[in-house]
Amino acid sequence: MxxxxxxxxxxxxxxxxxxxxxxxxxxxxxxxxxxxxxxxxxxxxxxxxxxxxxxxxxxxxxxxxxxSMTDLYSRAEDFTALRVVDSKQRARLARACRKARRKRNIGFFLSEITALGLNAEQLAYWDECDEEFVRHWCAQKGIGITE
Incomplete structure (x- = not known):
């Protein structure tokens, strides 16, 4: 079955x-x-x-x-590098990523996302990452996914 x-x-x-x-x-x-x-x-x-x-x-x-086993700091860095087009916003977020990783507090990055008005974009990207995480886990377990 x-x-x-x-x-x-x-x-x-x-x-x-x-x-x-x-x-x-x-x-x-x-x-x-x-x-x-x-x-x-x-x-x-x-x-x-x-x-x-x-x-x-x-x-x-x-x-x-x-x-929560996923690396939120890597997700923040990837979002910044891959999805933020504006160079000034990308620079601000890159600084926030470094600070968040150094202080071990993703809130620094998320506060900057809010200040820049990029919440919807960041959430959409993290939803994509979550879906990839679930699909990968299912593939490892041999579980089929229906849409």
Whole structure:
């Protein structure tokens, strides 16, 4: 049986997976459905039996990757180099990238993005990176993606 999942479902789950360290999103290899297990709840249903059923199967389920493992500093540098056309903006962002990496605080870069009014462009680029991350992970796991 080939496992196929929707790109949107995986993108949403992986996006949420990276927000906190104390819960997990899992993919059911039998159904292609993502499940959220955290603090005695499953899929926010409030049904303890549902949590128990899924938690007993965690060995069968595939834990989704943590997107925060991606290098945000490299993403910032790549965005600056590849997507910022204006040379003055690119120079400001390059300085912000260096400072962010040196201080280990991506907020320096993101503040500069906001000051330059490039939020939409930066978010679109990072969404593309997230999609590439999810597609690569699926390819490694032999999981097919439906659009």
């Amino acid at each position: 080939e496992l196929n999942v929707t790109l949107t479902d995986l993108m949403d789950a992986v996006d949420r997976e990276s927000e906190f360290a104390d819960y997990g999103y899992f993919l059911d290899p039998n159904t292609g459905v993502t499940h959220f297990l955290w603090d005695g709840e499953a899929d926010e249903s409030g049904d303890p039996a549902h949590f128990e059923e899924l938690s007993e199967r965690t060995d069968e389920l595939i834990q989704l990757p943590d997107r």
